[in-house]
Amino acid sequence: xxxxxxxxxxxxxxxxxxxxxxxxxxxxxxxxxxxxxxxxxxxxxxxxxxxxxxxxxxxxxxxxxxxxxxxxxxxxxxxxxxxxxxxxxxxxxxxxxxxxxxxxxxxxxxxxxxxxxxxxxxxxxxxxxxxxxxxxxxxxxxxxxxxxxxxxxxxxxxxxxxxxxxxxxxxxxxxxxxxxxxxxxxxxxxxxxxxxxxxxxxxxxxxxxxxxxxxxxxxxxxxxxxxxxxxxxxxxxxxxxxxxxxxxxxxxxxxxxxxxxxxxxxxxxxxxxxxxxxxxxxxxxxxxxxxxxxxxxxxxxxxxxxxxxxx
Numbered sequence: 502x503x504x505x506x507x508x509x510x511x512x513x514x515x516x517x518x519x520x521x522x523x524x525x526x527x528x529x530x531x532x533x534x535x536x537x538x539x540x541x542x543x544x545x546x547x548x549x550x551x552x553x554x555x556x557x558x559x560x561x562x563x564x565x566x567x568x569x570x571x572x573x574x575x576x577x578x579x580x581x582x583x584x585x586x587x588x589x590x591x592x593x594x595x596x597x598x599x600x601x602x603x604x605x606x607x608x609x610x611x612x613x614x615x616x617x618x619x620x621x622x623x624x625x626x627x628x629x630x631x632x633x634x635x636x637x638x639x640x641x642x643x644x645x646x647x648x649x650x651x652x653x654x655x656x657x658x659x660x661x662x663x664x665x666x667x668x669x670x671x672x673x674x675x676x677x678x679x680x681x682x683x684x685x686x687x688x689x690x691x692x693x694x695x696x697x698x699x700x701x702x703x704x705x706x707x708x709x710x711x712x713x714x715x716x717x718x719x720x721x722x723x724x725x726x727x728x729x730x731x732x733x734x735x736x737x738x739x740x741x742x743x744x745x746x747x748x749x750x751x752x753x754x755x756x757x758x759x760x761x762x763x764x765x766x767x768x769x770x771x772x773x774x775x776x777x778x779x780x781x782x783x784x785x786x787x788x789x790x791x792x793x794x795x796x797x798x799x800x801x802x803x804x805x806x807x808x809x810x811x812x
Contacts, residue, residue, distance in 0.1 A: 536585070548577065549568060551626055551630070552573075561790075589800075603617075649796060653792060677768050681723075682722075683760070738760070739762065745762065747762075
C-alpha cells in the first residue's frame with residue numbers, strides 16, 4: 502500500500518502531461534517542414550492577423566488580398582526558400598545589414614527607434630517581427646537585383662505590342678507600312694468574284710504571278726507609307742492586319758484592292774514616347790516576378806518538404 506500514493510502521483514503526472522502536450526500540439530500544430538525548419542499553425546495565424554502591415558512593409562512578398570491558411574503557408578515557404586537559395590550562392594544578410602536598413606528608414610521617416618516601435622505596436626507588429634520583415638524584403642531584393650535581373654530583358658517590340666494590347670486608340674498610334682497593293686482591272690472585276698480574286702492573290706504570294714493573270718491585276722509596291730496618309734477605308738482594314746497578312750477585298754470608287762502587309766512598324770508618337778518607359782517597367786516587373794517564381798520552384802526541389810493537411 503505504501504507504493505500506491507507515489508503511483509497515484511506518477512499516474513496523475515502522466516495524464517496531466519499528456520493533456521498538456523495535446524493542448525500544445527493543438528496550438529502549435531505542424532503545418533509544414535522545410536529541411537530543418539518547422540512551420541506551425543500559430544505562425545500561420547499570426548501572419549494572417551498581421552497581413553495588412555506585412556504587405557505595407559514587404560509588398561512583393563505579402564499580397565494585399567486576403568490570404569487563406571494555405572496561401573500564407575506557401576508565402577512562408579517561399580521566404581525560407583529564398584533564404585536557403587541565397588545561402589547556397591554564398592549570400593547571407595547579417596543582423597548588422599538589417600539594422601543599417603532600419604536606421605536608414607528611421608532617418609528617412611524622421612523617427613526615433615522608440616517612436617517607430619510604438620507605431621508598429623499600434624499597428625499590431627512587434628519590433629522583432631518588423632526586423633525580420635525588413636530582412637525578408639532585403640533578401641528578396643538581393644535575389645531579384647543580383648540573381649534574377651541579369652536574365653530579364655524587354656525588347657522594343659515587346660513594349661510596342663504591350664502598348665497596343667493595353668487598348669490605346671488609333672489616334673495615339675502611328676504606323677508605317679511597306680505594302681504590296683494588288684489592284685484589279687475593271688475587266689477582272691466584271692469576270693471574277695471577290696473570293697476568286699482573293700485566291701488569285703494568295704497564289705501569287707506563294708508562287709509568283711501566273712502569266713495568264715497579268716492582264717487581270719497589277720502589283721504596286723508601296724514603301725514607308727505613314728498611316729495618316731492612307732484613305733480611312735484602307736487604314737481601318739490595315740490596322741487589323743499584322744505583318745505577313747493579306748487584307749480582304751477593299752472596294753473604292755469602283756476599284757478593288759488587296760493589300761499584303763510586308764512590314765508594319767509603330768511610329769513612336771509623342772504619346773507612345775511618354776508611355777514607353779512606364780510600359781517597359783511594367784513588362785520588366787512582370788517578367789521579373791515570373792522568373793523569380795520559377796527560381797523558387799527549382800529551389801524547392803533541392804529540399805525536403807512536408808505539408809500537413811489544412812482545414
